Amino acid sequence: MKIVFKMFAGLLWFLMMCNQLSAEPTKPEFDINTKLMLCTVKIICKETGSVGTGFLINRPCRGEDIRKASWQGLWVLVTARHVFDQIPSDAAILNLRKLEANGEWTIIPVTVRVKNNHVPLYTVNPDPSVDIAVMYLHDKISQDDACKLQNMGAIEYQLLADDEGYKNLKLHPGSTVYCLGYPFGLSSQNGDFPLLRGGTIASYPLLPLHKQKWFYFDFEIFGGNSGGPVYYYEPGFQSAPNILFTLQKSTSQAIIGLVSSQDMANTAYMTPVGQGTLQ
Numbered sequence: 001m002k003i004v005f006k007m008f009a010g011l012l013w014f015l016m017m018c019n020q021l022s023a024e025p026t027k028p029e030f031d032i033n034t035k036l037m038l039c040t041v042k043i044i045c046k047e048t049g050s051v052g053t054g055f056l057i058n059r060p061c062r063g064e065d066i067r068k069a070s071w072q073g074l075w076v077l078v079t080a081r082h083v084f085d086q087i088p089s090d091a092a093i094l095n096l097r098k099l100e101a102n103g104e105w106t107i108i109p110v111t112v113r114v115k116n117n118h119v120p121l122y123t124v125n126p127d128p129s130v131d132i133a134v135m136y137l138h139d140k141i142s143q144d145d146a147c148k149l150q151n152m153g154a155i156e157y158q159l160l161a162d163d164e165g166y167k168n169l170k171l172h173p174g175s176t177v178y179c180l181g182y183p184f185g186l187s188s189q190n191g192d193f194p195l196l197r198g199g200t201i202a203s204y205p206l207l208p209l210h211k212q213k214w215f216y217f218d219f220e221i222f223g224g225n226s227g228g229p230v231y232y233y234e235p236g237f238q239s240a241p242n243i244l245f246t247l248q249k250s251t252s253q254a255i256i257g258l259v260s261s262q263d264m265a266n267t268a269y270m271t272p273v274g275q276g277t278l279q
Helices: 032-039 081-085 143-151 163-169 243-250
Strands: 003-009 040-044 051-059 074-079 091-099 105-113 133-136 176-181 195-201 229-233 253-264
Touching: 032 040, 032 051, 032 176, 032 229, 051 081, 051 176, 074 081, 081 133, 091 143, 105 143, 163 253, 176 253
Parallel strands: none
Antiparallel strands: 003 253, 040 051, 040 091, 051 074, 074 133, 091 105, 176 195, 176 229, 229 253
């Protein structure tokens, strides 16, 4: 059964708040599939047991120079706005994970404050049709749980595609893209990792991102996928020595958005992020 959904593409408004900095060197063999698996987490509503998807981005702190190995940044949780809006209380459960010495993954449930007396603590786009929310985690969890965050990876913010990234990737109707999520709450047996799904872009135009509120994406999706990252990569591609080179030269992999809402239909539905402000 085909399911139509909205997806926020580009995450341009997030990028606009990031300083234009050079990239930190990474391992030569960068696999965006595995990296995003490690950075994608399950968000659980305590009251209803409903599930959403989020992913972690490492955003440099103001003034940090990521050309230096000492930069640390802050973990930012990105998801669909309605995942947080539909939580009736002030807190949600975030399933973090840790790799043990024996090769097994331990699931670490962490309580995350998403609201204060029902007032959102997450940042949203001023346009209510833009279904995206971002939130720093360091001040929304306990100090003990903040230490557990160090076990988690986070995707480099340079992998978020803006208009230029879309052009370099040569995205067009028929392009195959992928997403991670928890359909029906399902996950891997070891570590609560998300499931990978894929499909094709099914509408036109895609640009400019600040005008395109959504576009269609043909693939099967189910409840629990909302908020998951949607990305493009060239199969078999081995990345260059650093992320900046990967984006500017090879342009073969990038996060282009996230899964938003869903409706029953025979074609799929995506939404560009547009602009916004991350305070």
